[in-house]
Amino acid sequence: MVVQGVKTVSTARNGIGAFILQCKRLDFHYCDWAGSSRGLKSFLTSPLLAEFTAKYPGIEFRVSPRPNRHPILKAYFINGREKAVCVRNLEKEQIVKKAEFLVANSGKKNELIRGKNVVSVNENVRGIWSPMHGGIKNV
Amino acid sequence: MSPRTPITSQPPTFLLPFRAKLHQASTQQAASPTSQFHNTQPDIPPTLLQTTDATATTTASSSITTTTATVTEPSTTQSLSRPLVISRSLQELLPKLCVQKPHYIVAHVHRFPYLLTEGDTLRLPFHMKGVSPGDILRFNRASILGSRDYTLKAGTSNTESYDAKRTAEPNYLDERLFECRMRVVGLETGPMMDKEKKKRRNRHRKVVHSKHKYTVLRVMQIKIKTLEELNQEKGTLLFEAQEVLGGQAQ
Amino acid sequence: MKRLRLLRWSGSVLSPRTRPDLSQLQPHTFRRCQATAAASSAPLEEPVPEAAGTPFLPEEILQRLPSPPVTAARTSAKLAALHARLSLPSRLPLETLARTLVDASADPSIRFNNKGFAVLGNDLLGYYTSEYLLSQYPRLPLAVVFAAMYAYHGPATLAAIAREWGVEAAAEPGGEVDPGLLQFKRLPSEPRPELPHPQLISTRQEENPNFRRTMSSRTVYDDQFGEIKERTRSAETMQEKGATLQRASTDFVRAVFGAIYLHAGRAAAKQFYNDHITSRQVDMASLFHIKNPTRDLSRLCAREGFQAPVAKILSETGRKSRTPVFVVGIYSGSDLLGEGAGASLDEARTRAAVAAMKGWYLYSPTEFRLPSETEEPGARPWTPILVDPGEIAN
Numbered sequence: 001m002v003v004q005g006v007k008t009v010s011t012a013r014n015g016i017g018a019f020i021l022q023c024k025r026l027d028f029h030y031c032d033w034a035g036s037s038r039g040l041k042s043f044l045t046s047p048l049l050a051e052f053t054a055k056y057p058g059i060e061f062r063v064s065p066r067p068n069r070h071p072i073l074k075a076y077f078i079n080g081r082e083k084a085v086c087v088r089n090l091e092k093e094q095i096v097k098k099a100e101f102l103v104a105n106s107g108k109k110n111e112l113i114r115g116k117n118v119v120s121v122n123e124n125v126r127g128i129w130s131p132m133h134g135g136i137k138n139v
Numbered sequence: 140m141s142p143r144t145p146i147t148s149q150p151p152t153f154l155l156p157f158r159a160k161l162h163q164a165s166t167q168q169a170a171s172p173t174s175q176f177h178n179t180q181p182d183i184p185p186t187l188l189q190t191t192d193a194t195a196t197t198t199a200s201s202s203i204t205t206t207t208a209t210v211t212e213p214s215t216t217q218s219l220s221r222p223l224v225i226s227r228s229l230q231e232l233l234p235k236l237c238v239q240k241p242h243y244i245v246a247h248v249h250r251f252p253y254l255l256t257e258g259d260t261l262r263l264p265f266h267m268k269g270v271s272p273g274d275i276l277r278f279n280r281a282s283i284l285g286s287r288d289y290t291l292k293a294g295t296s297n298t299e300s301y302d303a304k305r306t307a308e309p310n311y312l313d314e315r316l317f318e319c320r321m322r323v324v325g326l327e328t329g330p331m332m333d334k335e336k337k338k339r340r341n342r343h344r345k346v347v348h349s350k351h352k353y354t355v356l357r358v359m360q361i362k363i364k365t366l367e368e369l370n371q372e373k374g375t376l377l378f379e380a381q382e383v384l385g386g387q388a389q
Numbered sequence: 390m391k392r393l394r395l396l397r398w399s400g401s402v403l404s405p406r407t408r409p410d411l412s413q414l415q416p417h418t419f420r421r422c423q424a425t426a427a428a429s430s431a432p433l434e435e436p437v438p439e440a441a442g443t444p445f446l447p448e449e450i451l452q453r454l455p456s457p458p459v460t461a462a463r464t465s466a467k468l469a470a471l472h473a474r475l476s477l478p479s480r481l482p483l484e485t486l487a488r489t490l491v492d493a494s495a496d497p498s499i500r501f502n503n504k505g506f507a508v509l510g511n512d513l514l515g516y517y518t519s520e521y522l523l524s525q526y527p528r529l530p531l532a533v534v535f536a537a538m539y540a541y542h543g544p545a546t547l548a549a550i551a552r553e554w555g556v557e558a559a560a561e562p563g564g565e566v567d568p569g570l571l572q573f574k575r576l577p578s579e580p581r582p583e584l585p586h587p588q589l590i591s592t593r594q595e596e597n598p599n600f601r602r603t604m605s606s607r608t609v610y611d612d613q614f615g616e617i618k619e620r621t622r623s624a625e626t627m628q629e630k631g632a633t634l635q636r637a638s639t640d641f642v643r644a645v646f647g648a649i650y651l652h653a654g655r656a657a658a659k660q661f662y663n664d665h666i667t668s669r670q671v672d673m674a675s676l677f678h679i680k681n682p683t684r685d686l687s688r689l690c691a692r693e694g695f696q697a698p699v700a701k702i703l704s705e706t707g708r709k710s711r712t713p714v715f716v717v718g719i720y721s722g723s724d725l726l727g728e729g730a731g732a733s734l735d736e737a738r739t740r741a742a743v744a745a746m747k748g749w750y751l752y753s754p755t756e757f758r759l760p761s762e763t764e765e766p767g768a769r770p771w772t773p774i775l776v777d778p779g780e781i782a783n
Contacts, residue, residue, distance in 0.1 A: 005536025
């Protein structure tokens with residue numbers, strides 16, 4: 001028994017090979033009666049809806065009434081979380097923007113990240129500087 | 140177990156650089172490693188090594204050391220129309236840089252530098268318009284390409300002024316030398332930030348809300364082109380002649 | 390190399406499926422539109438002429454079915470979304486994708502579950518991963534090969550992949566369930582086993598002290614990950630006992646690979662493999678667990694004809710302090726094999742020996758080709774790659 005193997009699980013790097021959109025389902029909820037749903041209803045009856053759904057075939061779209069409530073878009077993500085955006089009194093072009101945002105989102109919590117733009121899991125290419133190597137000064 | 144004679148067709152197997160590049164100091168030239176330790180100048184980071192060598196090219200901005208080759212291309216935007224000049228030192232060192240993996244790149248977006256390796260996630264500090272998730276971008280501005288032992292840098296142009304060095308447009312490598320592909324992964328937001336605006340001796344206060352959007356990219360590929368690949372781009376390549384350079388040096 | 394004639398033996402997998410007991414109930418027989426032309430291989434009943442009516446079956450019939458009917462695949466939004474999300478080739482029809490989602494515990498009939506696809510997909514995954522590992526790291530010891538195979542396409546990884554693909558599991562299988570959900574019969578909840586699953590792949594197994602499970606025996610008797618093969622359970626026990634979520638999603642991912650191979654061909658399967666498995670990250674250096682690195686290193690040097698390894702202090706600081714640091718290098722002659730830092734001389738020497746052993750085992754050629762690359766049309770002839778004499782014996 002010279003060397004033993006350690007069981008691990010490889011980590012996914014979405015986007016390097018295949019890219020999987022993190023939003024898997026998008027619900028449109030509207031109210032038939034209330035005026036705040038006017039924009040969403042006009043979006044749902046306009047050709048914009050067909051354009052939007054054709055642009056994202058990897059997402060399941062659902063349209064359902066939600067009476068006596070403001071209209072919302074609700075996105076379900078692969079990581080199990082969901083995000084809802086209220087679209088009351090919005091025009092259909094604004095609703096498209098909100099929907100595009102939800103589709104492109106990763107589903108993670110919104111976190112404040114200061115100054116750390118690059119996140120790497122690789123080993124350092126040039127190695128780590130060591131004070132023990134080279135140029136040690138004797139006092 | 141009987142000791143065998145080492146296979147002569149292969150190089151000394153322990154000294155092959157593929158693992159050594161990550162875990163231990165490089166011993167690939169089969170030199171004594173302790174002498175190599177003392178050869179490096181520890182006080183200056185190796186990327187900044189700028190020693191005047193015998194093979195230095197003529198322009199004042201560029202120099203070459205054993206590990207650093209320099210290309211003098213002032214800007215990427217004009218460089219596509221002009222031929223790509225590959226100096227003698229680059230011809231010598233580029234194959235070594237290509238072979239030694241992994242690579243890193245210092246890519247610039249809106250002049251800001253980002254040190255990237257393959258598989259990294261880059262969260263741009265702005266919302267990039269006109270891209271949708273799944274798109275593939277190619278970064279064409281980079282100031283440094285490197286591996287463990289080799290670095291290819293764009294020369295610096297303004298070295299006399301401290302301010303110009305910090306704020307001026309950096310020099311970029313020719314974009315035909317490398318391919319850096321990024322995948323647009325998505326759009327993220329920071330949390331909603333509230334800032335209270337209040338003036339003294341005045342009861343009016345205003346709360347300003349802000350919620351920024353950031354485009355998230357992932358590095359798909361960093362590829363440094365080999366000399367053969369550069370050769371195939373017809374009409375763009377100029378090899379610096381040996382005798383001319385020999386005349387210019389010194 | 391002689392190629393298998395796929396059209397012969399995959400006929401039963403690709404042929405149109407009809408449930409014998411329900412054939413009179415189906416409004417129309419599904420007919421595949423695909424170029425693999427597998428339908429001619431088996432004598433089949435004539436397709437029933439298109440019956441007027443909807444693809445939806447009445448509820449009472451659906452509830453009697455163990456898995457969703459074939460016709461339901463075309464009407465499922467989840468299934469179409471999954472097909473598009475994975476950017477599967479268009480030659481892979483939705484009906485086959487629906488079939489890959491049906492586990493053997495949900496539907497025991499082999500014509501309706503993913504068993505056949507999963508077996509093929511498992512072999513494909515093993516083939517691609519092993520050739521990649523052996524070409525890239527020709528000196529990897531067998532235990533680490535097993536560990537790397539497990540990391541790339543072991544059950545835990547495949548279950549994670551299914552989760553990352555956004556596949557949800559149905560609460561209970563049945564004919565009325567959306568065919569875009571993973572369907573399996575859940576195991577009744579059991580108390581967790583007290584002993585944790587062994588995380589190290591090593592020679593000895595504790596269960597039977599008389600039988601020593603060596604690495605070599607694993608290559609012969611065990612599966613791709615060096616684990617004991619599960620007894621092939623009969624369909625009845627499968628149906629009774631059910632499956633775990635991990636097992637069901639593992640079989641689903643394997644079945645997708647098998648289905649792609651059968652419908653879209655070898656190149657598409659290879660591409661899908663590269664996109665979804667090769668792109669994942671495994672730190673090969675972390676898969677090693679070396680018990681006696683200094684002893685192994687001296688044996689390795691003796692075998693390879695190097696000079697005997699000698700540990701030397703490269704630098705040190707704070708020897709008399711509470712936190713000393715020693716940097717020890719292991720030399721063979723004048724060559725530095727490995728180097729490590731530690732709080733004691735022994736620790737530093739051990740780390741240096743581990744680094745040297747990993748440097749030996751993780752040798753990787755600069756350019757390597759895979760044997761499967763020669764299968765493509767117009768490929769260069771195969772050139773031999775390095776074959777290592779083997780790992781160090783005890």
